[in-house]
Amino acid sequence: MTGHLKEPVDLTRVTCNVIMKFGPVKMLDRKYMLPDLLKGMGAKLSGHLRPAAGPWRQTWNLQLPEAVPVAEHRILLRARTDSGKNFLALDITLNFSHRFRPSPTNGGAGARMLHGSR
Known part of the structure; x- marks a missing residue:
């Protein structure tokens, strides 16, 4: 992600x-603290934990749980600062129309990886 902090x-x-939908059905509607959300997806906060105003760039590699069913999902993420101001809004469509097979190139355990940067 690339942005500008005010x-x-x-x-x-x-x-x-975080809201996760499968068609019109909500599969998940839950609030998390950012460090806990990242930890649950195999990542962690890195870099400066309290960035100053100005240009900001961040990349996280996330691992989705095996329990995510084979389908097309929509993930809506809305993040707010501790003072209640809008921080981040992501609308992500993920297509899991098939399962990955274990191989040396994907971690050997059939894990599905999501790598995003904007």
Whole structure:
């Protein structure tokens, strides 16, 4: 992700609302603190945890749980700072129309990886 912060942000205190849909059905509607959300997806906060106002760039490699069913999913993520200001909005469509087979190139355990950068 690449963006511009209007003011300093404490990433350890960012709250994320995550909605995961399969068609019209909500499979998940939950709030997380950003560090907990990342930890649950095999990542962690890195770099400066309290970036100053100005240009900001961040990349996380996320691992989705095996329990995610084979289908097309929509993930809506809305994040707010600890003062309640909008921080981040992502609308992601993921197509899991097939399962990956274990191989040396994908980690050997059939794990599905999502790598995003904007």
